[in-house]
Amino acid sequence: MKVVKAKDMPEERLATTDEHGWRVYIFPAYVKGFFRKWRNVVQAVLIAIFLLAPWIKIGGVQSILLDIPRRQFAFFGFTFWAHDTPILFFILLLSTLGLGFVTAIWGRVWCGWACPQTVFIDGVFRRIERLVIGSNLKQIKLAKQNWDREKITKYAIKWSLFILAGLIISHSFLAYFVGSDRLWIMMQSSPTENWLTFLFMFVITALILFDFTWFREQFCIIMCPYGRIQSLLMDDTSLAVIYDENRGEPRKAKDVPAEKQGDCVDCGRCVSVCPTGIDIRRGVQMECIACTACIDACDEIMTKVNKPKGLIRYDSVQGIQGKKKKILTPRLALYSLILTLGFSGLVYAVATKDSMDVTILRGNDKPYQVIEGTGDLTNHYKLVLKNRTSNEQEIRYEIREDFSGVEMIAPQNPISLKAGEHRRISFFLRFQPELTKGKGNVMVPMVFYGNKNGENLIEKEVSLVGPIE
Ligand code: SF4
Ligand code: SF4
Secondary structure, eight states: OOBOOGGGOOTTSOTTBOTTSOBOBOOOOOOOSHHHHHHHHHHHHHHHHHHHGGGOEETTEESEEEETTTTEEEETTEEEETTOHHHHHHHHHHHHHHHHHHHHHHSTHIIIIIOHHHHHIIIIIHHHHHHHTOSHHHHHHHHHSOSOHHHHHHHHHHHHHHHHHHHHHHHHHHHHHHOHHHHHHHHHSOGGGGHHHHHHHHHHHHHHHHIIIIITHHIIIIIOHHHHTHHHHOOTTSOEEEEOHHHHOSOOOTTSOGGGOOSOOOOOHHHHTOTTOOOGGGOOOTTOOOOOHHHHHHHHHHHHTTOOSOSEEEEOHHHHTTOOOOSSOHHHHHHHHHHHHHHHHHHHHHHTOOSEEEEEEEOSSOSOEEOTTTOOEEEEEEEEEEEOSSSOEEEEEEEOTTOOSEEEEOSSOSEEEOTTOEEEEEEEEEEOGGGGTTTSEEEEEEEEEOSTTSOSOEEEEEEEEOOOO
């Protein structure tokens, strides 16, 4: 493994590659400070939510469930099905535009504070490294060291904890897809009983270990699509982690007279704490994930040299240039408008969502049949019912009570459907030929009642076909 101190990185190429393009592994220094403290709190809360959400149930349904085989999705008490297209459309629209809106105002706050990549690497895996090996300097020393007893022992402990963390994360991740109840049963049974799930879990664990222990910042720099579109989403008014060049330059150097020196003492501390190995003094860069480590690092140095904090700070390009910040830009106004429309659409789609799908098709036999002996006629229908709720539902259907002259023959009425279940059944309508005389058909109103207490009424009309004469 090639090891280079981040401070020694050359300026003309990516800090995480050497002169031949090979990977350079970064060991960022740990820093304490205001942002570090709050990031610890946020990371602990997010990890707790991630681990606990699959085990919390609301109305008997897992709080967040993405059951792809059954095409059922649950979010904090709301259940959606794959064919709830308007709801899913509005959720996707709001998620995408919401991220754009947040980025336009607060820059890459998602990357630095809430992205699972950052939260797990920074909040779990780097912690394990510090716990087992120590500071970044000790980690560098051990990485360069021969495979002696100390290195083998420490690496064995580190990797045991890495694997344990990877397994906990992958099991929790899987619980969002298969459900925590099923996961618990699977965990107690042999892998041979759930080969596919076991393999899925194995692959996810391997990917987590690959990404969170080795690939790390490379994902943010070369693979993350969100990082790539930052320049489109941000402008001069967006917040970013910025070095105040006017205040810091010319930085301290032997050839710069003391009275001309800016506040930067060129200590390199901001570079040594950076998890992507960049020097923020070279300006806002795509590799910066806005983790704020360099803010805390520089504030620590400024305090030591009796200068005001904030040489590196959260600010906008306009703010650094001393321009007055605009609160509402055309971009933000447009985002706000579309988000408001999208949110209204989502509320409407959820409020008007039916608890069942009802489709009535005509039977593919004769348009009508004559019952021998009585002269009465029948029409045959196929009824397709789907329960769109997250509970078992008893569905009852009948001809609306103010419509007379037609009798319903339905062998399965009422019918009980489990959550998400759909069923196709047949029913017949019996009537006397006089009903359709002169017209050939009449529309018969039908009413469908869901739930056991008779709520969720849906009305449909079916065409009844008979002789014209
Ligand atoms: S430049 Fe600063 S904020 Fe950006 S990734 Fe590096 S340490 Fe984090
Ligand atoms: S930590 Fe602050 S003083 Fe030190 S090099 Fe970075 S910007 Fe300059």
